[in-house]
Amino acid sequence: MKRIIYSLFFLFFFSSLALSADDVKIKEVFPFFPSLLTTKSGQPVNSSHFESPSVCMGCHPDIYNQWKGSMHSNAFKDPVFQALWNLAEKEAGPEMRNLCGGCHTAIGTVAQEVRKEDGKFLASEVAMEGVSCDLCHTIVETRMKISPTGLPQNASFVVEPGDVKRGPYKDSKSTYHKSEYSELHTKSEFCGSCHNVFHPVSNFHIENTYTEWKFSVYAQKGIQCQDCHMVPVEVAIQTAKTLKKPDKLPGRPSNVGPMRDYMYTHEFVGGNAVIPKLMGSDKHSEIAIKRLQNAASLDVKFTGGKKGDLSEITVKVKNETAGHNLPTSLTEVREMWLEITVTDDKGKVVYKSGGLDKDGNVDPSAEMFNAYAVDEHGYHTVKPWEIARFEYNNTIPPKGSKTVKYTILTPKDSKNLKVDVKLNYRSYPQAVANMLLGPNAPKIPTILMTSKTMNVALK
Ligand code: HEC
Ligand code: HEC
Ligand code: HEC
Numbered sequence: 037m038k039r040i041i042y043s044l045f046f047l048f049f050f051s052s053l054a055l056s057a058d059d060v061k062i063k064e065v066f067p068f069f070p071s072l073l074t075t076k077s078g079q080p081v082n083s084s085h086f087e088s089p090s091v092c093m094g095c096h097p098d099i100y101n102q103w104k105g106s107m108h109s110n111a112f113k114d115p116v117f118q119a120l121w122n123l124a125e126k127e128a129g130p131e132m133r134n135l136c137g138g139c140h141t142a143i144g145t146v147a148q149e150v151r152k153e154d155g156k157f158l159a160s161e162v163a164m165e166g167v168s169c170d171l172c173h174t175i176v177e178t179r180m181k182i183s184p185t186g187l188p189q190n191a192s193f194v195v196e197p198g199d200v201k202r203g204p205y206k207d208s209k210s211t212y213h214k215s216e217y218s219e220l221h222t223k224s225e226f227c228g229s230c231h232n233v234f235h236p237v238s239n240f241h242i243e244n245t246y247t248e249w250k251f252s253v254y255a256q257k258g259i260q261c262q263d264c265h266m267v268p269v270e271v272a273i274q275t276a277k278t279l280k281k282p283d284k285l286p287g288r289p290s291n292v293g294p295m296r297d298y299m300y301t302h303e304f305v306g307g308n309a310v311i312p313k314l315m316g317s318d319k320h321s322e323i324a325i326k327r328l329q330n331a332a333s334l335d336v337k338f339t340g341g342k343k344g345d346l347s348e349i350t351v352k353v354k355n356e357t358a359g360h361n362l363p364t365s366l367t368e369v370r371e372m373w374l375e376i377t378v379t380d381d382k383g384k385v386v387y388k389s390g391g392l393d394k395d396g397n398v399d400p401s402a403e404m405f406n407a408y409a410v411d412e413h414g415y416h417t418v419k420p421w422e423i424a425r426f427e428y429n430n431t432i433p434p435k436g437s438k439t440v441k442y443t444i445l446t447p448k449d450s451k452n453l454k455v456d457v458k459l460n461y462r463s464y465p466q467a468v469a470n471m472l473l474g475p476n477a478p479k480i481p482t483i484l485m486t487s488k489t490m491n492v493a494l495k
């Protein structure tokens with residue numbers, strides 16, 4: 037089966053006949069190609085078969101309030117996404133409607149009803165709710181085994197909207213809908229379908245969160261995405277540090293149902309503090325900041341210290357609580373970097389790396405822990421459809437660390453030095469935000485993840 041699909045991919049992209057028999061065949065296996073998304077019947081499904089989150093809210097008000105304002109609830113409306121999607125269609129062609137839509141509005145994609153008006157993508161109300169209740173709870177299986185890499189990728193799941201809502205309980209009853217136990221919902225493979233974004237032609241791993249997790253100590257210990265992103269942030273930090281889930285997480289999933297010993301929350305917060313705030317949820321933004329502020333640790337060592345001579349500052353950055361690389365996913369645009377300032381007795385700066393210039397760009401000599409993406413000719417790009425490879429990937433693996441050395445000239449005329457090291461995070465460079473959002477782009481805040489200050493007596 038896999039071999040057939042590989043050759044189908046090959047033929048699809050490299051045959052010069054636009055509408056060959058192979059084109060028809062691949063549409064049978066992946067009807068919304070290049071998205072790997074499908075429905076149980078393999079046919080498009082009208083969006084009226086999906087229920088609005090406001091219906092679920094009636095009996096699941098707490099869950100609704102957690103989800104509302106999350107990145108999932110913004111997945112379609114997110115202005116940064118909308119702008120890049122527009123550009124994708126312009127530059128890479130109409131296939132981008134299904135490709136990007138498969139994850140950002142799976143409902144709009146299986147309904148084939150995303151349209152564009154005045155440069156803005158629109159769909160039915162329920163499709164514009166992004167990654168919503170009735171999408172996730174009507175997912176029935178993963179198709180990772182028949183994906184081109186054998187990994188979950190590019191929306192490789194099957195959805196079957198209807199009366200049956202699938203979830204983690206084996207004994208759950210509701211008068212409104214049928215409930216069915218789904219092991220998939222309790223596993224990272226559920227999230228992985230969307231949290232692994234591969235180039236549809238080359239399968240280059242552009243966003244790799246699931247795979248990073250899969251080969252980490254967290255996967256070995258059975259700690260899933262849900263155990264960090266569907267629990268209060270304090271619980272996630274404990275779980276990451278102890279590599280053990282709590283025995284109990286009590287809660288009441290429905291206001292017309294029983295109390296449960298174990299219940300997951302639905303904020304789905306990562307590191308994005310910009311979009312939730314822009315779309316009206318300060319709460320999700322604050323949780324993102326808290327997550328970032330507990331994600332890494334810094335260790336600073338100073339060697340040398342002889343006046344007028346060279347000294348060395350060694351900084352070790354450790355990924356303490358992220359279950360995947362730090363940062364992860366859109367690593368070609370996310371920025372995480374070291375800002376280091378060394379000052380003398382009078383407060384004069386004797387060494388600096390990692391500051392921002394007046395336009396908000398990070399000092400190009402800063403130690404940056406992200407990926408540098410290039411196109412097939414080797415030119416830098418942040419457009420996913422152009423990415424051929426990463427020239428480097430300096431992200432930090434789960435529980436791993438990176439060590440950076442700075443050599444400075446120790447001043448002659450100071451008794452002490454103060455070394456101030458900061459680890460910063462920014463969702464996108466200001467220039468990328470300006471390119472996508474134009475003159476109305478908000479100022480993208482720099483979030484201080486952690487810092488260390490050290491005073492050194494010179495010899
Ligand atoms: C396999 C699923 C998938 C596909 C396909 C996909 N995305 Fe995404 N996209 C995601 C996920 C998951 C995130 C969130 C990652 C994160 O925030 O770290 C995301 C985030 C983004 C963001 C960042 C949003 C923000 O505000 O930070 C942009 C922009 C974006 N996608 C654009 C696109 C475009 C354009 C396409 C099509 C060319 C596309 N995506 C295809 C899953 C997908
Ligand atoms: C009339 C009330 C009501 C409405 C409306 C409602 N539910 Fe439920 N739902 C319940 C009750 C009660 C339970 C059982 C809770 C329990 O067992 O702890 C439940 C359980 C669930 C479960 C757990 C299933 C399992 O087996 O693990 C999921 C998932 C779920 N609902 C999703 C939804 C979604 C999605 C919607 C909106 C489309 C929705 N519900 C609308 C009352 C409702
Ligand atoms: C991104 C997918 C996703 C979205 C969106 C989502 N859920 Fe869930 N939900 C899950 C997963 C996964 C679980 C099970 C977690 C586990 O047990 O490991 C779950 C669990 C549940 C449960 C069982 C109780 C609990 O919280 O553990 C209910 C009820 C539920 N969801 C209802 C809803 C409702 C209502 C909405 C919309 C307001 C919603 N879900 C949105 C994925 C999602």
Ligand code: HEC
Nearest residue numbers: 107110111114117139140227230261265304305306307308
């Ligand atoms: C149907 C596709 C889909 C599924 C399934 C899915 N996600 Fe997402 N997720 C997305 C998209 C798309 C975004 C980015 C939305 C945006 O651009 O605004 C996102 C965003 C997120 C974010 C916020 C990232 C940030 O930058 O702050 C987290 C955390 C997250 N997802 C976790 C999960 C977890 C955990 C699961 C499994 C329980 C899951 N997702 C399942 C598509 C999905």
Ligand code: HEC
Nearest residue numbers: 227231246249260261264276306307331357358359363364
């Ligand atoms: C041990 C806890 C833990 C586990 C397990 C975990 N995460 Fe995370 N995740 C974090 C922390 C902490 C952050 C914030 C730091 C960062 O951005 O990497 C984060 C950030 C994210 C982000 C936002 C990244 C960004 O900077 O834009 C996404 C998306 C995400 N996680 C998805 C997932 C998915 C999908 C899985 C499962 C495959 C998963 N996470 C498993 C702790 C965890």
